[in-house]
Amino acid sequence: MIEDDYLYKKGGVAGFGSRLKAIFGSGKFWTRSLAVIVLIAVIYYPAGMALVHRIDDNPDFVGNYKGGSHAVNTAAGLIDREVNQNRWTANDPFFLPSSALDNMPNFQTGIVYALSRFAIELSDQIGRTRGSSQVDPDLDDAAGLLKFRGDKWVFDPSVSLLPGVTSEQQYRQAIRSLESYNARLLNGEAVFERRADNLQETLNRFANDLGSASALIDDKVENPSIFDRTADDVFYATKGRLYAYSLILRDLGTDFEQIINERQIAPAWAEMIGSLQAAAALDPMVVVNGSADGIVFPNHLAGLGFYLLRARTQMREISSILQR
Secondary structure: OHHHHHHHHOOHHHHHHHHHHHHHOOHHHHHHHHHHHHHHHHHHHHHHHHHHOOOOOOOOOOOOOOOOOHHHHHHHHHHHHHHHHOOOOOOOOOOOHHHHOOHHHHHHHHHHHHHHHHHHHHHHHHOOOOOOOOOOHHHHHHHHHOOOOOOOOOOEOOOEOOOOOOHHHHHHHHHHHHHHHHHHHHOOOOOOOOOHHHHHHHHHHHHHHHHHHHHHHHHHHOOOEOOOOOHHHHHHHHHHHHHHHHHHHHHHHHHOHHHHHHOOOHHHHHHHHHHHHHHHHOOOOOOOEOOOOOOOOOEHHHHHHHHHHHHHHHHHHHHHHHHO
């Protein structure tokens, strides 16, 4: 047969094996393979990282306001920006260049963490009548969805070999829940209690959260090292948290404008927002966890911590005024 004749002329199975040996035993093959690997490492990952990387700390960001609460609108818009426009990177798999990023993922998860705290305050306090009425279903959903871990990809072998729910899917649903709440609020079908005690309690909760963030920074500052590989993780996660709070509190100032004017705390409110924005604006080329009084190797975490503590103190002062 022709097929048998072909195998006979080419040496059959033995001939095929010899050809494989010639290919894989050739130094030229391994040289080319190494060149391809180096090309991927030198071009694919760095170029891809540079294209995706973006720390979007625009202090003037606003969502597409259509009515309802300004702060809720900004929260939904901020999630949309990070998930759908800038690309969510915290759960990217190893074969994507963005998986090698760490500053952007930490910044994004810091943002979502702050927004999850805000969603909890909405469902527990602001979105209920005197805290005794039924929890708003949209706010309750949003609060739960934003607690979802940001590093969950479609496949998670530690849980199941089958495709699962990704972080982006949960966060997109949170956007829909927040937008649904705001639409119902505009139509008079939802509650947004603009009371001084609600604003005070929200500030207290945010201040407590900043206290936990300052503890992480304090631990780093007390153990300085210019070779600290996690200092930038703490820096950008905290920066993202402070950035989100600066936007949410800025717009809560609009939502609670009457209360703020009645209590004559508008200047103090503006100073608090300024401290948060100053923290969010810090953008060192390389985050260094040097000594607190270092000149050549400064401590960028200490600088971030200064603005954080100043904003926290201002929150406490405003809260004290609201309590009177």
